[in-house]
Amino acid sequence: MHVVVCIKHILDPEMPPASFRIAEDGRSPVEAGLPRAIGPFDQNALEVALKLKDARPETTVTVLTAGPAEANEALRKALALNADRAVRVDLERLPGPDSATVAALLAAAIRRLEPAPDLVLVGRQSGDWDQGVVGPVLAEKLGAAIVGLGYAAEPADGGVIITRQVDDGIEKVRPKRAAVVTVTNHESNVLRLPKLKDVVAAHRKPIDVIPAAELGVPLDEPLVEAVSLSIPQREAHCEFLEGEPEEMAAALAERIRRWLSA
Amino acid sequence: MRERWLWFGALVVAAVAVFAGVRWAWTENRLGGAASPPQTPAQVGVGVWPSEASAEPPGDDPQRFARSTFAQGLAQPTAMAFGRDGALYVTELVGRVTVLRDTDGDGRADQASVFADGLTDPLGVAVLRPGEIVVSQRGRITRLRDTNGDGAADERQDIVTGLPVGRHQNDNVVVGPDGRLYWGQGSRSDHGESGVVPYEASILSANVDGSDLKVVATGLRNPYGLAFDAKTGALYATDNGRDVPDKGVPDELNLIEAGGDYGWPDCWGAGEGTHCEGTKLPLLLLPPHSSADGLAVYRGEAFPGEYQGAVFIALWGANDGDPNVGRQVVVALPPKEAGRPWTVAPFATGFIHPLAVAVGPDGALYVADMGRNEIVRFAPPAASR
Structure with a gap:
């Protein structure tokens, strides 16, 4: 079985909120020098693939991303966790294209892979822009089945069974052909941690790089573009009431009445 | 008569x-230090671990230590060494050496420059003098020098080559009190399953020009961290225990004695396994699969006196997949009475993968967290600036 996991190298969601700043263009974040990580749901997708490999060691896991050379760090982390192959669609320009274009690039890259994958796993949303577009568009571009919000996979009769959380229970589905699964988080698919020796070894493993221009996908025709990005402003006021206790209590009651009637 | x-x-x-x-x-x-009789199994220390420890690790208590970020945005830092001028040389797994400087003394690096790149898996760095360093990179020891003062090395010489590599490689490198280089040389295999070749699983030493290569000690599977005690001259090394059998093989802190055999591939821990006759026991047992790596001996003046001679050890952690194992810095304390075992306890948590530890000229403790690509600084609140 050949499993492809699409991952995105994003600003680390766990970095201190104060580190998040808006770039001068007013529609993208400042990214230079800030910590990055594999998107949280992409981490879950990678763990689902690695568990399939644990169950069937002959399974081949390919990790795929679209991004600049810095995204190699995410691919090397996956290689350190026993992924077999890493492929990067080279996107040197930032900010990158819109989600639908990224999905088209990933689909074009997947079509180049040999053997053709049996399963494509992708986080249910990227963890930064959180649009949740890539998975469904990818399935459409590949002509593949799609399973939404899966959290586990198990080999079965030459295929795979996907476990999904639904409102009133757990559902298991079997795709009848190659499928794209959008993966959600679950206690069973927290990404494992690498060994130091495997992290070191991952730096000697090759990463296949495909120039985006080779994939025949228009990069300058976004269907959606960010117009602005802003950080919610929180206003806080602090006032110290002074005087005798009766005076302070009266002043406080008056202010509460004012706030309630505002 | x-x-x-x-x-x-x-x-x-x-x-x-x-x-x-x-x-x-x-x-x-x-390797320096006062003479002492051989260890006995009863004198091998065993740690108290977070699940058992009742007290908050001191490094996590802001009343005792101020924790701050010294530098961010590194590319997988593996080792650190301070120069006499206060510059911190950091090896990064991407093949780079970055120099960090805190020029205004606020406890945060405000200058960063690339001293060298194009290295292969650098895991150790020692500073010979400002602008001249030795790097332990895969299979070789390399000397780098900045001859024109522009802050980047323009002279590079492999002084030792052909070191055995495989599962592990040559690790941290330090300069000894005798002026020689010392480094840990990891094993090519887990437990000797591909045989054992000269120089692997050992502590090696050579002159700073690479001449006179010697084996100092053997039987250390992967002695990642290495540090001399600046006061006593004693040499300490961590060691990562073998994976087979998969349960119960501890990591270790060892006091290195010249000519000592520390047991690998067959003997581990406090005399477990086979062929233990004549082998040296560790000072301390550390949790199995915790990946005890970088270490530093504290002889600074900023920390409370109880830390004099203490060995701080970075536990990378989770080498068997359990996220609760390691992923912290522990502190090993020498016994107060001769013949008693060393003790060890957590010092600080909250890391993803701590790997390197160094004591700065300011007496602060610096920890490189590869998982966050940052260096964290610990200092007593009064000294935290």
Whole structure:
């Protein structure tokens, strides 16, 4: 079985909120020098693939991303966790294209892979822009089945069974052909941690790089573009009431009445 | 009668000579420091771990230590060493050495420059003098020098090559009190399943020009961290225990004695496994699969006196997949009474993968967290600036 996991190298969601700043263009974040990580749901997708490999060691896991050379760090982390192959669609320009274009690039890259994958796993949303577009568009571009919000996979009769959380229970589905699964988080698919020796070894493993221009996908025709990005402003006021206790209590009651009637 | 006294005198002289010889051997086969008798299994220390520890680790208590970020945005830092000028040289797994400087003394690096790149898996760095360093990279020891003062190395020489690599490689490198280089050389395999070749699983030493390569000690599977005690000259090394059997093989802190055999591939821990006769016991057992790596001996002046001679050890952690194992910095304390075991306890948590530890010229403790690509600084609140 050949499993492809699409991952995105994003600003680390766990970095201190104060580190998040808006770039001068007013529609993208400042990214230079800030910590990055594999998107949280992409981490879950990678763990689902690695568990399939644990169950069937002959399974081949390919990790795929679209991004600049810095995204190699995410691919090397996956290689350190026993992924077999890493492929990067080279996107040197930032900010990158819109989600639908990224999905088209990933689909074009997947079509180049040999053997053709049996399963494509992708986080249910990227963890930064959180649009949740890539998975469904990818399935459409590949002509593949799609399973939404899966959290586990198990080999079965030459295929795979996907476990999904639904409102009133757990559902298991079997795709009848190659499928794209959008993966959600679950206690069973927290990404494992690498060994130091495997992290070191991952730096000697090759990463296949495909120039985006080779994939025949228009990069300058976004269907959606960010117009602005802003950080919610929180206003806080602090006032110290002074005087005798009766005076302070009266002043406080008056202010509460004012706030309630505002 | 006179003849009997002569025989007795000769015996006394011989006994003194033998005793002195033993004492000499104890002294000579240690790498500095006071002589001590061999360890016994009862003297091997065992740690208290977070699930058992009742107290908050001191490094997590802001009343005791101020924790701050010294530098961010590194690319997988593996080792650190301070120069006499206060510059911190950091090896990064991407093949780079970055120099960090805190020019305004606020406890945060405000200058960063690339000293060298194009290296392969650098896991150790030692500073010979400002602008001249030695790097331990995969299979070789390389000396780099900035001859024109532009802050980047323009002279590069492999001084030792052909070191055995495989599962592990050559690790941290340090300069000893004798001016020689010392480094840990990891094994090519987990437990010797591909044989054992010269120089693997050992502590090696050479002159700073690479000449006179010697084996100092053997039987250390992967002695990632290495540090001399600046006061006593004692050499300490961590060691990562084998994966087979998959349960119960501890990591270790070892006191390195010249000519010592530390047991790998067959013997581990406090005399477990086979072929343990004549092997050296560790000072401390650390949790199995915790991946005890970088270490530093504290001889700074900023920390409370109880930390004098303490060994801080970074536990990368989770080498068996359990996220609760390691992923912290522990502190090993020497016994207050001779013959008692060392003790060890958590010092600070909250890391993803701590790997390197260094004591700065300001007496602060610096920890490189590869998982966050940052360096964290610990100092007592009064000294935290």
